Amino acid sequence: xxxxxxxxxxxxxxxxxxxxxxxxxxxxxxxxxxxxxxxxxxxxxxxxxxxxxxxxxxxxxxxxxxxxxxxxxxxxxxxxxxxxxxxxxxxxxxxxxxxxxxxxxxxxxxxxxxxxxxxxxxxxxxxxxxxxxxxxxxxxxxxxxxxxxxxxxxxxxxxxxxxxxxxxxxxxxxxxxxxxxxxxxxxxxxxxxxxxxxxxxxxxxxxxxxxxxxxxxxxxxxxxxxxxxxxxxxxxxxxxxxxxxxxxxxxxxxxxxxxxxxxxxxxxxxxxxxxxxxxxxxxxxxxxxxxxxxxxxxxxxxxxxxxxxxxxxxxxxxxxxxxxxxxxxxxxxxxxxxxxxxxxxxxxxxxxxxxx
Amino acid sequence: xxxxxxxxxxxxxxxxxxxxxxxxxxxxxxxxxxxxxxxxxxxxxxxxxxxxxxxxxxxxxxxxxxxxxxxxxxxxxxxxxxxxxxxxxxxxxxxxxxxxxxxxxxxxxxxxxxxxxxxxxxxxxxxxxxxxxxxxxxxxxxxxxxxxxxxxxxxxxxxxxxxxxxxxxxxxxxxxxxxxxxxxxxxxxxxxxxxxxxxxxxxxxxxxxxxxxxxxxxxxxxxxxxxxxxxxxxxxxxxxxxxxxxxxxxxxxxxxxxxxxxxxxxxxxxxxxxxxxxxxxxxxxxxxxxxxxxxxxxxxxxxxxxxxxxxxxxxxxxxxxxxxxxxxxxxxxxxxxxxxxxxxxxxxxxxxxxxxxxxxxxxxxxxxxxxxxxxxxxxxxxxxxxxxxxxxxxxxxxxxxxxxxxxxxxxxxxxxxxxxxxxxxxxxxxx
Numbered sequence: 001x002x003x004x005x006x007x008x009x010x011x012x013x014x015x016x017x018x019x020x021x022x023x024x025x026x027x028x029x030x031x032x033x034x035x036x037x038x039x040x041x042x043x044x045x046x047x048x049x050x051x052x053x054x055x056x057x058x059x060x061x062x063x064x065x066x067x068x069x070x071x072x073x074x075x076x077x078x079x080x081x082x083x084x085x086x087x088x089x090x091x092x093x094x095x096x097x098x099x100x101x102x103x104x105x106x107x108x109x110x111x112x113x114x115x116x117x118x119x120x121x122x123x124x125x126x127x128x129x130x131x132x133x134x135x136x137x138x139x140x141x142x143x144x145x146x147x148x149x150x151x152x153x154x155x156x157x158x159x160x161x162x163x164x165x166x167x168x169x170x171x172x173x174x175x176x177x178x179x180x181x182x183x184x185x186x187x188x189x190x191x192x193x194x195x196x197x198x199x200x201x202x203x204x205x206x207x208x209x210x211x212x213x214x215x216x217x218x219x220x221x222x223x224x225x226x227x228x229x230x231x232x233x234x235x236x237x238x239x240x241x242x243x244x245x246x247x248x249x250x251x252x253x254x255x256x257x258x259x260x261x262x263x264x265x266x267x268x269x270x271x272x273x274x275x276x277x278x279x280x281x282x283x284x285x286x287x288x289x290x291x292x293x294x295x296x297x298x299x300x301x302x303x304x305x306x307x308x309x310x311x312x313x314x315x316x317x318x319x320x321x322x323x324x325x326x327x328x329x330x331x332x333x334x335x336x337x338x339x340x341x342x343x344x345x346x347x348x349x350x351x352x353x354x355x356x
Numbered sequence: 357x358x359x360x361x362x363x364x365x366x367x368x369x370x371x372x373x374x375x376x377x378x379x380x381x382x383x384x385x386x387x388x389x390x391x392x393x394x395x396x397x398x399x400x401x402x403x404x405x406x407x408x409x410x411x412x413x414x415x416x417x418x419x420x421x422x423x424x425x426x427x428x429x430x431x432x433x434x435x436x437x438x439x440x441x442x443x444x445x446x447x448x449x450x451x452x453x454x455x456x457x458x459x460x461x462x463x464x465x466x467x468x469x470x471x472x473x474x475x476x477x478x479x480x481x482x483x484x485x486x487x488x489x490x491x492x493x494x495x496x497x498x499x500x501x502x503x504x505x506x507x508x509x510x511x512x513x514x515x516x517x518x519x520x521x522x523x524x525x526x527x528x529x530x531x532x533x534x535x536x537x538x539x540x541x542x543x544x545x546x547x548x549x550x551x552x553x554x555x556x557x558x559x560x561x562x563x564x565x566x567x568x569x570x571x572x573x574x575x576x577x578x579x580x581x582x583x584x585x586x587x588x589x590x591x592x593x594x595x596x597x598x599x600x601x602x603x604x605x606x607x608x609x610x611x612x613x614x615x616x617x618x619x620x621x622x623x624x625x626x627x628x629x630x631x632x633x634x635x636x637x638x639x640x641x642x643x644x645x646x647x648x649x650x651x652x653x654x655x656x657x658x659x660x661x662x663x664x665x666x667x668x669x670x671x672x673x674x675x676x677x678x679x680x681x682x683x684x685x686x687x688x689x690x691x692x693x694x695x696x697x698x699x700x701x702x703x704x705x706x707x708x709x710x711x712x713x714x715x716x717x718x719x720x721x722x723x724x725x726x727x728x729x730x731x732x733x734x735x736x737x738x739x740x741x742x743x744x745x746x747x748x749x750x751x752x753x754x755x756x757x758x759x760x761x762x763x764x765x766x767x768x769x770x771x772x773x774x775x776x777x778x779x780x781x782x783x784x785x786x787x
Contacts, residue, residue, distance in 0.1 A: 166559030
């Protein structure tokens with residue numbers, strides 16, 4: 001039957017920000033989550049075209065270079081809410097500093113000191129923030145996909161600051177900026193910009209939203225991504241994420257091919273019964289001075305933080321000349337200024353969602 | 357109750373092999389005559405004109421959650437059976453995972469009491485173990501006497517070998533089927549969708565196919581050990597090719613095993629949750645395309661015994677949560693016929709009579725519901741009249757169910773129910 005076939009596709013894509021293809025007969029389905037996703041949102045790195053990535057990077061450069069006073073006029077007195085259901089140092093502070101640098105007022109709601117503790121739902125928390133004038137919500141949540149729910153329920157631009165094991169798109173963008181700076185890739189963003197570059201992501205890939213966002217983004221710019229880690233932390237299905245992503249369980253072999261190495265923390269809070277022998281893990285996957293000197297003496301060493309020194313990385317490497325870790329943190333503010341501006345600024349005014 | 361004469365329709369009754377223009381007379385709650393058009397005369401009968409329509413046995417759903425006792429905010433027996441009637445069903449079998457669990461004759465009788473306001477026939481399925489805890493069997497004899505037609509711990513599979521063997525053995529003596537929700541929960545802790553590349557990408561823990569097929573295989577080994585020809589295992593909401601293959605093998609070896617498949621498992625794939633749409637979250641989860649295609653193939657080749665909806669209503673506030681927090685389940689009673697006709701008859705050219713059989717005659721046979729799923733003279737006057745070619749758009753908001761959690765909202769379907777008659781009473785009439 002043809003009409004049902006035709007209706008299947010729109011049903012699957014209906015919540016996307018891009019306009020769905022026209023649905024024959026059926027009206028726009030009345031979804032429980034009734035609003036559409038605001039185009040200023042960033043929920044998954046896959047939402048961004050390469051042109052979007054280019055303009056975010058350009059905007060980050062521009063904002064970083066701008067005199068602070070002028071920059072603070074960009075979003076003067078606009079309201080940005082940070083909704084953090086999980087603890088965070090870098091992401092929260094850099095989003096907050098980014099919004100404030102643009103002149104916005106920020107308010108922070110965290111799980112421990114709000115009505116979330118009393119059982120208020122994400123939907124109601126979002127609607128409350130919207131009623132209080134929030135024009136954008138930056139969400140960190142332990143639940144994969146929660147930014148989709150918040151974006152649909154509020155109609156506001158939502159920036160995903162890390163959702164469960166799913167994604168951390170702003171991290172992937174600041175990592176990209178760091179990689180481009182360190183490898184001195186000054187060309188135009190394209191699917192060939194990182195041709196010939198191999199990036200190893202090593203550690204607890206299964207629980208890592210950083211790994212997912214990077215593994216989805218970097219191959220689109222031409223890079224090859226090697227995932228490295230023991231089977232419980234790196235299932236074979238991970239290689240199916242994107243083209244140009246493969247698994248290399250031998251860390252030394254991966255290092256020898258890599259210009260960039262991203263180390264990840266073992267997420268003890270998400271292990272949920274998995275047992276990992278930390279001593280064995282350290283001997284196989286730790287980025288230490290001897291290993292890096294032997295197998296990747298020129299590679300850029302990165303880490304999204306928080307680091308557990310002595311476990312996945314040693315101080316010699318984290319603080320050494322190959323480390324890009326501090327630069328990553330600094331880039332966080334520039335990238336997040338660009339994302340907040342994209343969400344709230346003039347460009348975001350077209351196609352506003354419900355409740356605006 | 358006045359007699360009803362349905363005239364001018366095309367009668368499809370898989371139980372008697374009729375697929376032809378026939379008039380049918382319903383009297384005293386039973387089918388009293390079936391004959392060529394114009395042949396039946398009955399003074400005083402209400403006449404229903406079924407010209408251009410199909411007249412079929414009322415549909416039988418052997419897997420629904422009516423939520424009473426205890427969760428009337430999701431559904432009541434009254435609202436759930438009203439939804440069933442609107443979907444063309446005249447018989448539903450109610451799963452025991454209520455609050456409290458239906459593990460006693462008292463609860464079974466409570467469900468059957470006229471005060472519940474059921475508009476069609478409800479057959480309770482009782483818990484196989486006390487509290488569905490998997491430790492000690494319930495009283496199968498007294499549960500059957502109270503009206504239960506099968507036993508199951510649906511939603512909480514029976515994992516222990518000894519207790520499952522005991523359930524199969526004891527149920528066999530009572531001539532009751534044991535229905536298993538086949539999920540090895542030791543492999544699915546914290547999981548909210550099908551395992552695979554998409555689950556990895558979405559950052560969701562996935563239920564492996566083996567969690568289903570492994571438990572089906574275990575159950576079939578146990579069934580083979582029970583030396584009683586009456587022992588009958590029914591696999592609920594089967595969703596994987598591996599499990600279906602196991603059922604087919606066991607059947608070839610002479611075991612008495614039956615299985616059901618839900619419309620969502622032969623129509624949707626895991627892609628439906630790629631935007632974390634909780635309306636497509638259910639257990640077993642939507643699988644990959646290969647498994648969906650295997651369900652269609654199994655239905656077409658006759659390996660699947662019944663279509664059952666696993667109608668599982670949940671309140672809006674429960675579904676509008678983070679994906680991993682939202683409960684499993686979708687409603688299904690009002691979309692099952694339209695979806696089945698659209699996909700099986702429309703797309704895969706299955707004769708309409710076989711679609712009807714999968715939705716009425718066969719499920720009635722699986723649970724030995726005598727006089728159901730049939731329009732033979734003497735059978736219960738359970739009838740659905742539908743327009744097999746009518747295209748319509750299913751809207752959740754119009755549902756008679758208390759809950760609207762369906763991924764099929766807004767879908768255009770072919771085949772619309774116009775009248776449903778339960779034991780001689782018109783219980784639904786499309787206005």
